[in-house]
Amino acid sequence: MSAAAAPAAPPSRTLVAAHCCANVALSITLVLLNKWVxxxxxxxxxxxxxxxxVTSFALCALSLRAGLFAAKRVPLLDMLPLAAAFCGFVVLTNLSLQYNTVGTYQVAKVMTTPGVIAIGACLYGRSFTFGVKLCTIPITVGVILNFCFDLKFNVIGFFMACAGVVVxxxxxxxxxxxxxxxRLNGLQLLLYQAPLSAGLLLCVAPLxxxxxxxxxxPLTPQQTALVVCSCVMAFVINLSIYWLIGNTSPLTYNMIGHSKFCLTVAAGFIVFHDPLQLNQIMGISLTMLGIIVYSHLKMKQSASVRLPTVNGALKRSLM
Known part of the structure; x- marks a missing residue:
């Protein structure tokens, strides 16, 4: 009788760190490129x-035809909520930015982290250690400190921000x-989600x-090149996001997002000489403290999970 297949080993810390760095660098570059567009x-x-x-779907189709991955059948009803949630995320975050100040928008955005914890715990029975929950406090306080002079609330903006956080x-x-x-990789997931999201967004965007x-x-060749670069880079970033969420967790991806916020503010000060106030320095420091402590806790947890997995594999090899 053949032995049961061993579960796939979790990715190494070096590989996760490389994906995190690549995601942060590409995301910041895409933000600047999109702003230019x-x-x-x-x-x-x-x-x-x-x-x-549309570009992501075309590149996925080309990759499939080239044999870079194998397509998997996924029930449409499992993919539709994901595609609809993406469209809601795009629309509601844009409306939140439209009706709120940048500071209010950023503070609302950071509330996604406790939102992920609440949904995972209440609806899907996931457990989070006290230390992980505690890490969200300095991160949230840090973002609020950074934008405390730009917080303004109105009824419509508050509703859009809350709805955006939930979705x-x-x-x-x-x-x-x-x-x-x-058991989908990034290309397999994007092959399904990209056309569904594009179709749903095509219904919403004209509003x-x-x-x-x-x-x-009509566009000039230079303008066309900028748009194409933006589309291709978005494809690569989507794959990176799916890899990070699939191989770590949605909460870890949130932490990476907070580090992007800190690096963006710091880059504005270093590159563009934007003024940096004391409250911003305190806010960035608190946010980075929360991210560092969370990273330390996750590495300890990863090491404790990896050891039984390796020991189990050794026992199976000796049987």
Missing amino acids: YTHVGFPNMTLTLLHF TSFYQVWVGRVQTEH FESVSETLSR
Whole structure:
């Protein structure tokens, strides 16, 4: 009788760290590139996001045809909530930014971390250690300190921010669950989600933007190159996000997002000489403290999980 297949070993710390660094660097680069496209090419946010997903599907199809991965059958009803959550995430975060100040928007965005914890614990029975929960406090306080002079609330903005937090939290949790349940890698997941998200976004985007007018406008070769670069980079970042969530957790991906916020503020000070106030320095320090402590706790947890896995594999090899 053949032995049961051993569970796949978790990725090494070096590989996870490499993906984290690549995701942070690419994401910050894409933000700057997209800002240039918005400003100098005139592409609105949702239309550009729609092109991102159309490009992602085309590149996934080409990769499939080239034999880089094998397609898997996934029930449509399992993918539709994920695609709909992504569209809700894009629309609601844009509306939150539209109706709120940047500071209020950022503070609402950081609440995704406790949102992921609450959804995982209440709906899916996940347990989080006290230390991990405690890490969210300095991170949240740090972001609030950084934007404390830019906090303004109104009824519509508050509703959009809260709805955006809920939908984004569900989206990140569902990405991890779908990958785990159906054993999908990033390309396999994106092959399904990209066309569904593009179709749903195509129904929603015209309510906020003139999609047809934007897409029919002639572009110079330089402008076209910028849009293409943005689309290809978004494809790579989506794969990186799926890998990180699938191989770590939605909460870990949130922590990476907070580090992007700190690095973006620091880069603005170093590169563009943006003024950095005392409250911002305190905020960045608290946020980074929370991220460092969380990373330490996760590495200890990973080491404790890896040791039984290795011991179990050794026992099976001796049987």
